[in-house]
Amino acid sequence: MALSKKPTTGMKDILPEEMEIRDYCIQIIKETYGSFGFTSIETPAVENIANLTNKQGGDNEKLIFKILKRGEKLNISGAESEDDVVDGGLRYDLTVPLVRYYSNNSAVLPSPFKALQMGNVWRADRPQRGRYRQFMQCDIDILGEVSNLAETELILATTTTLGRLGFSNFQIRINERRILKAMAAYSGFAEDSYESVFITLDKMDKIGMDGVKKELVENGFDEASADKYLALFEGITDAKGKDAVTALNSLADTLGEYLPKEVGISLTEIIEAVEATKTADFDIVFDPTLVRGMSYYTGTIFEIAMPEFGGSCGGGGRYDRMVGKFTGQDVPACGFSIGFERIVMLLMERGFKVPDKKGRVAFLIEKGISGERLSGIIKTAQEKRDEGTKVLMVRMNKNKKFQKEQLEKQGYTEFEEFYMEELKH
Amino acid sequence: MALSKKPTTGMKDILPEEMEIRDYCIQIIKETYGSFGFTSIETPAVENIANLTNKQGGDNEKLIFKILKRGEKLNISGAESEDDVVDGGLRYDLTVPLVRYYSNNSAVLPSPFKALQMGNVWRADRPQRGRYRQFMQCDIDILGEVSNLAETELILATTTTLGRLGFSNFQIRINERRILKAMAAYSGFAEDSYESVFITLDKMDKIGMDGVKKELVENGFDEASADKYLALFEGITDAKGKDAVTALNSLADTLGEYLPKEVGISLTEIIEAVEATKTADFDIVFDPTLVRGMSYYTGTIFEIAMPEFGGSCGGGGRYDRMVGKFTGQDVPACGFSIGFERIVMLLMERGFKVPDKKGRVAFLIEKGISGERLSGIIKTAQEKRDEGTKVLMVRMNKNKKFQKEQLEKQGYTEFEEFYMEELKH
CATH class of the missing domain: 3.30.930.10 (Bira Bifunctional Protein; Domain 2)
Structure with missing residues (x-):
């Protein structure tokens, strides 16, 4: 039982x-x-x-x-x-x-x-x-x-929400699946090996450039391709706001025909629109190492990075x-x-x-108080509640001091005491 | 797939x-x-x-x-x-x-x-x-x-909530398991048959006094007990507020020693306290036919009756x-x-x-608007959102009339239109 x-x-x-x-x-x-x-x-x-x-x-x-x-x-x-x-x-x-x-x-x-x-x-x-x-x-x-109005609105809505929840100094890291692909193609990797390359790239923040190169070579990829690939990332890491746009455009120039023109233009628009209209305190960062695991993404991908929390604190993209x-x-x-x-x-x-809207009050009511006297106390509580105050009505314990300490832990900062004999009040 | x-x-x-x-x-x-x-x-x-x-x-x-x-x-x-x-x-x-x-x-x-x-x-x-x-x-x-402060607070909290949700003219029907038992004992039913008697009593609102009597007799109970039992309910139905207290006290007098004194006193206190301090528009009704199915209740039981909705709209009690x-x-x-x-x-x-706090506005944005122009529009939207207005940003459809009709169905009453050529605005 x-x-x-x-x-x-x-x-x-x-x-x-x-x-x-x-x-x-x-x-x-x-x-x-x-x-x-x-x-x-x-x-x-x-x-x-x-x-x-x-x-x-x-x-x-x-x-x-x-x-x-x-x-x-x-x-x-x-x-x-x-x-x-x-x-x-x-x-x-x-x-x-x-x-x-x-x-x-x-x-x-x-x-x-x-x-x-x-x-x-x-x-x-x-x-x-x-x-x-x-x-x-x-x-x-x-x-x-x-249109990329979707991406811009999603990022603004999310960051505005995080701002209102009291978060600041965070990053929205952004990339594009087609940039990932173009970088791999430009470097000479075969199309059917992209996902494997991206799995290794995804470890950049943990194992660094050297680690990524080592793993690529270990996985049987051509060292020249690996070098060409990693050179693309040089100097881009953590490019924020206007710098992000510069880094993105420079990368797009390098990639040339490997990257459809509209990809760079669209990503630039998103970064610029977010930068110009953001209300929360955060940076938008172009991060060409951002992969995001789910293979169903087809375009823009993004992630929230919080300084207080090691990993990602959310993310998404176009599918x-x-x-x-x-x-x-x-x-x-x-x-x-x-x-x-x-x-x-x-x-x-x-x-x-x-x-709290209007604070929390605890009414401590001596045992035995009932009838009209109790109704009067409840009436007072109801009026305060109507104004938005939290009012807890409880019977007074013998150990009133301990009871109040416990109530303080629940956020009750004000107390009113009601006794059988009114004079004692 | x-x-x-x-x-x-x-x-x-x-x-x-x-x-x-x-x-x-x-x-x-x-x-x-x-x-x-x-x-x-x-x-x-x-x-x-x-x-x-x-x-x-x-x-x-x-x-x-x-x-x-x-x-x-x-x-x-x-x-x-x-x-x-x-x-x-x-x-x-x-x-x-x-x-x-x-x-x-x-x-x-x-x-x-x-x-x-x-x-x-x-x-x-x-x-x-x-x-x-x-x-x-x-x-x-x-x-x-x-103490019955619990019952009073539960009823007040529930009815205040229903009032704020726009409900009025409803009833809180209240009873006590020990009154149910005392009435059965007074009428001569054996203790092990109470649950069976209550199952029949529970049908009062559907089959009426005569129906209850008929079913009790059919179930093998003594006709004299059934008559004595049903006489107790005469004239009590739908006794509200002060009348509820009068009806309750009169019933308690009749039941005499079958009902512990404190039961009548406590229920009276609850009814009087609720009546004196209620903020919503409802009646508290003493209903000795109220059973509530769950056998784990030990004391007070109550139910919400809504005129707009046939059955009960909630309930509870002491367990x-x-x-x-x-x-x-x-x-x-x-x-x-x-x-x-x-x-x-x-x-x-x-x-x-x-x-709505501050209304809903839809921004209809002609396709092709981008860059600084779009950022400017988003900025306006962000300011309105910050004031509490709901702002939907959407690309303008070819059939703008239809689009607006659809948006009106979603509660958007105001529209702002943005065109590539500013003059058209």
Whole structure:
């Protein structure tokens, strides 16, 4: 009969202190993205198992929490494999559900469609510190906008949100899949080896130029190609704002016919527009080493780098051919995801407290106070609540000092005490 | 490779129009309950299967979405029953998770603990119109408060919230499990038949006094007991506010020693305190026919009745012995749940529109506008957004009239148009 008190392996109970920060972030995020015309949508946590296992999810497909069939459809003793007993699974990201949602509802959705999704996803990853099997993702996507207005708006919406959440001095690192490809082609790598080259390039921040060269050669690539390739990156790293545009144009000149002209022009437009209109305190950085793992990106790619947090704190890009893979008809698409759990963690670590509108008051009411006297006290509380003050009504404990200390930890800074004999007050 | 476009059976995609109302409700609910000192908490969607199948959930336990074991722990071909292949399940309510959460974290939680939970639950019910297999529940609970301040606060917080959501002219119907029992005892029913009597009584609003009497007699109860029992209900139905107190006290007098004195006194206090301090437009009604299904209630029980919606729109009560059943130590507990999905449905049906802070403007930008000109337009948009206006930036379509009509449907009432040649503006 006894419950196991612990949450299920790898998942966590969220305590009030963290929840307050999460609720605050959710509100700021919804409000800010809303001001950019993004509309919230929601899909079920459960998707048909076939939708989750069609190879769009890469390694995440190995981590699915699968759902057992029910009723007559389930035949355990006759089953030979998982496929025989499951019909659903918990979503491992919000992209597959978005694409399904869009194809299911496109007739009634505006075009372009600007979607905001905040929702939990589940992955049966090996449990480790700070990573949980249930976590919230926060994605914005624009479907049906072919121009780079999509990229600019996504970057501005995301950075404005981060700014309002109190983050500054971060970077948006930006690149283009077609620049990656042009650089590889220019250097003489064969087209079917690009993905392998990019996997090595992606390690640049960890192993440096020399490490990348060494790994390329070890992987059997021509040393001359490796040298030519690495020379392209010289002096570009961390080129910000106007310098980013200069570095980009210089690289485009070098690449010549390997890079379609419009790629350089479009990326320049995005960088210049963001630089000219940004409201948060961040730098936009052209980073030709930025790869981003997911191979479904077709154009611009970007990532948030936070000085306080080693790795990436979100990212995204253009994926113009993904909807088509599912529906048969391509739809231009571009998205940006912020690392919600990391943002909450960073706010917790810096001791962030959610600002109260009008403070918090605790009413300590001596035991025995009832009837009209109690109603009078409640009336006072109701008036304060109506003005936006948080009012907690509690019975007074014998150890009032300890009780107040505990309440102070919950953010109650003011106290009013009510006694049976009014004079004592 | 093709996705199935439909959501999984019995679950639904939530469209932007509904989402806007849901987000609005969530915000009002969190803000209002917050002002009463309730703190948000969250538990994982997945619970250990043993916690979900220990008979606390009644019939809901038959409706669990069960989660397949993973990796080495799973042996499909050797399995004989569900128990062999599952280790988790999706929660079917928020009460079992709350009790687990409380016992897991009570050392760091305040006492009394006022919790707000808003979260999805899953039940593999037979799909039917307007009922889905994933739906949101919204519960407030106070754990550790033995006095009726808990009931009063729960009712005030719930009704204040409903008022802020635009509901009026509703009822809070209230009763006490011990009054139900005293009435049954007074009428001569045997203690082991109470639950059966209450199941029949629960049908009063559908089958009336005569129907209840008929069913009691059919079920083999003594006709004299049935008559004595039904006479107790005469003239009490729909006694509001002061009349409720009069009716309650008159009933308590009749029941005499069958009803502990403090029950009548406490219920009177709750009714009087709510009546004296309520801020929303509703009636508190003493309803001795109110049963509420869940047998874990130990004291006060209550329900929201909405004129616009036939059935109950939420309810709750005191369940002082439930925590103890799980942990071995009783903790006084009282909760109130509002029917979130029903509230959203009612708002949708009455054509409710979420009020904008500062309106919505759509910027229609002719194709080809780029560079500094575009940055200038974005800058204007950013300034308006900063003031709280929703600004949608979109490329102008060839059929501008149609485009505007579509945007009007999304709530955009103002338009600004930007052309390549400025003079055309």
